Amino acid sequence: MVCWNSLKVVELVEGDPIKNVLYVDLTRRRYWIEERNDLFQKYIGGSGVAIKLLLEECRRGVDPLSPENPIVFAVGPLNCVFPMASKTVAMFKSPLTGNLGESHAGGRSGIALRSAGLGALVIRGASDTPIYLSIYDGKASFRDARVLWGMRSSYTVGRVIREREPKAGLRTIMRIGRAGERMVRYACVITETYRHFGRLGLGAVFGSKKLKALAIAGTNNIKVKDIKAYKELYQEIFKSEITAPALKKYHDIGTPMNVMPLNKLQALPAYNLKSASLDGAEQISGENLARNYLGRRVACGHCPVSCIHLAALREPYEKEPYFYKTTMISYDYEPIYALGSMLGITSPEGLLKLIDEVEVAGLDAMSCGVALAWATEAVEKSVVSSGPDGTIVNLRWGDYNAYIKAVEYIVEQPNEFYKALAHGVEYAATKYGGLEYALTFGGNEMPGYHTGPAAHIGYLTGARHSHLDSAGYSLDQKILASKGEPTPTSVANTLFEEEAWRQILSSLVVCFFAREIYKPEVVQKALKVVGWDLSLEDMKKIGYEILALKHEFKRREGFKADALRIPKRILETPTPFGRLDEAFIRDAVKEYFARLPRSTNQP
Numbered sequence: 130m131v132c133w134n135s136l137k138v139v140e141l142v143e144g145d146p147i148k149n150v151l152y153v154d155l156t157r158r159r160y161w162i163e164e165r166n167d168l169f170q171k172y173i174g175g176s177g178v179a180i181k182l183l184l185e186e187c188r189r190g191v192d193p194l195s196p197e198n199p200i201v202f203a204v205g206p207l208n209c210v211f212p213m214a215s216k217t218v219a220m221f222k223s224p225l226t227g228n229l230g231e232s233h234a235g236g237r238s239g240i241a242l243r244s245a246g247l248g249a250l251v252i253r254g255a256s257d258t259p260i261y262l263s264i265y266d267g268k269a270s271f272r273d274a275r276v277l278w279g280m281r282s283s284y285t286v287g288r289v290i291r292e293r294e295p296k297a298g299l300r301t302i303m304r305i306g307r308a309g310e311r312m313v314r315y316a317c318v319i320t321e322t323y324r325h326f327g328r329l330g331l332g333a334v335f336g337s338k339k340l341k342a343l344a345i346a347g348t349n350n351i352k353v354k355d356i357k358a359y360k361e362l363y364q365e366i367f368k369s370e371i372t373a374p375a376l377k378k379y380h381d382i383g384t385p386m387n388v389m390p391l392n393k394l395q396a397l398p399a400y401n402l403k404s405a406s407l408d409g410a411e412q413i414s415g416e417n418l419a420r421n422y423l424g425r426r427v428a429c430g431h432c433p434v435s436c437i438h439l440a441a442l443r444e445p446y447e448k449e450p451y452f453y454k455t456t457m458i459s460y461d462y463e464p465i466y467a468l469g470s471m472l473g474i475t476s477p478e479g480l481l482k483l484i485d486e487v488e489v490a491g492l493d494a495m496s497c498g499v500a501l502a503w504a505t506e507a508v509e510k511s512v513v514s515s516g517p518d519g520t521i522v523n524l525r526w527g528d529y530n531a532y533i534k535a536v537e538y539i540v541e542q543p544n545e546f547y548k549a550l551a552h553g554v555e556y557a558a559t560k561y562g563g564l565e566y567a568l569t570f571g572g573n574e575m576p577g578y579h580t581g582p583a584a585h586i587g588y589l590t591g592a593r594h595s596h597l598d599s600a601g602y603s604l605d606q607k608i609l610a611s612k613g614e615p616t617p618t619s620v621a622n623t624l625f626e627e628e629a630w631r632q633i634l635s636s637l638v639v640c641f642f643a644r645e646i647y648k649p650e651v652v653q654k655a656l657k658v659v660g661w662d663l664s665l666e667d668m669k670k671i672g673y674e675i676l677a678l679k680h681e682f683k684r685r686e687g688f689k690a691d692a693l694r695i696p697k698r699i700l701e702t703p704t705p706f707g708r709l710d711e712a713f714i715r716d717a718v719k720e721y722f723a724r725l726p727r728s729t730n731q732p
């Protein structure tokens with residue numbers, strides 16, 4: 130049981146601006162900075178500070194697309210200081226699930242916020258007309274964005290702002306596409322072109338505020354407490370990062386290295402999870418994409434791994450066969466799963482074109498792919514009909530041109546069906562039928578792992594209903610490798626501990642790919658050299674408390690653990706463990722929620 134009042138209060142390093150929270154009121158076009166030592170001293174930064182600010186700023190029951198829904202961004206004490214502490218946490222009330230909205234992204238966002246002399250940013254209210262915010266060294270300017278609103282491509286928006294704002298190379302430029310403007314519930318926020326605050330609809334919240342973009346930069350330096358120890362530890366961490374075999378794979382092939390092993394394991398969701406493997410998967414594998422399409426790799430700020438893979442797609446102009454248009458398209462495992470295997474697409478070029486269309490529009494690739502997969506099955510089962518008037522695109526597995534058209538319709542919402550689909554799969558399936566094959570967990574569309582019980586229990590219990598909450602997919606694979614016999618209790622406990630520890634990583638804010646390097650002892654040392662003295666026990670308590678606070682927010686906004694729907698489809702399609710047992714999953718979910726503190730564990 131977490132003791133709510135026993136968290137250690139750390140002393141912040143003199144002069145460290147991390148305590149500064151910039152409040153921006155879009156309605157009144159005002160901004161001010163408050164020193165919130167109280168938050169950073171107890172909750173570190175990132176997720177910990179963001180959830181406290183969300184609980185303060187977001188009144189119970191507000192409409193997520195109203196001006197009253199705040200947006201919080203927060204960074205932590207290791208951002209700008211240690212390699213791979215490259216991320217920023219965003220929190221808001223999710224328009225997709227109606228409760229906790231949390232999304233993490235890298236790019237230069239973490240470094241830019243820290244360099245701007247900020248630990249967090251809170252955006253309140255809404256503008257009457259489209260604007261973008263430019264924040265430089267803690268000062269905010271409200272810039273007219275009417276000319277950017279409605280632009281077809283999110284790339285162009287970034288390019289225009291790059292020309293107008295200072296500090297190239299150190300700044301972050303976050304922006305939405307048309308999907309955000311039109312408040313598709315799973316619209317994302319794109320940062321530095323190839324990174325995203327992808328999940329749970331931050332882009333729609335931006336759109337509801339008429340906030341097209343944020344540009345942030347600054348000149349602030351970060352002081353550490355012990356410079357000698359800092360240099361030594363920096364070298365140690367850096368060396369681990371460039372020599373770790375797992376990170377080398379992320380560099381070489383990127384996250385798509387998962388495609389073939391998962392396919393072989395029969396754990397790669399395909400055709401809306403009617404199958405757990407895909408004939409022709411090697412065509413869209415990381416190896417094939419790297420061999421035939423990889424144009425270059427890029428990295429988030431302050432990361433030596435460089436896992437971001439960009440395909441160079443060459444297409445000849447129609448009337449000029451020897452002239453090519455080359456488009457750089459970022460690909461990861463998750464878009465390959467959601468927009469590839471889930472839709473039965475094995476053409477690499479078709480897949481890349483679809484990924485690009487989703488990026489141009491500014492949609493979360495995972496939710497969008499799962500929505501298209503559900504819609505395809507709904508058409509197949511005649512739950513909805515494509516109709517002679519073409520109002521619903523005739524979706525067929527593998528037909529990427531039809532999917533590209535459907536993405537346009539999700540954004541434009543020309544009829545009731547696409548309006549519903551723009552609300553997410555749960556909403557559309559509730560309205561039209563087909564819930565049994567609607568792959569959502571707590572309202573969020575499924576990530577790309579059908580590895581076994583732990584993955585699905587993790588999606589159900591995780592505060593964000595994301596595979597990154599507690600990495601159940603990884604636990605499944607460990608159990609398989611060790612030929613272990615999981616029980617509901619053992620799975621629930623392992624997921625709970627993992628999720629609690631991840632609250633520390635996401636408060637620092639460290640990329641989860643570096644989790645094998647930032648072990649508790651290393652985190653403790655890293656915090657010490659920047660002046661934060663926390664024992665392993667202190668960190669454990671903070672992790673538990675942050676997790677409990679997230680569930681407090683969820684519960685306050687109507688989330689009920691005992692009402693969680695288990696999609697029937699996950700029980701029908703065998704996993705590497707065989708068919709999943711519903712009772713096992715329900716028991717584990719119950720055990721997981723029983724571990725949360727009493728105050729947040731009410732039905």
Ligand code: SF4
Pocket residue numbers: 213215235236379427428429432433434435436437640641642
């Ligand atoms: S490993 Fe990839 S996602 Fe993580 S910080 Fe580096 S480039 Fe960014």
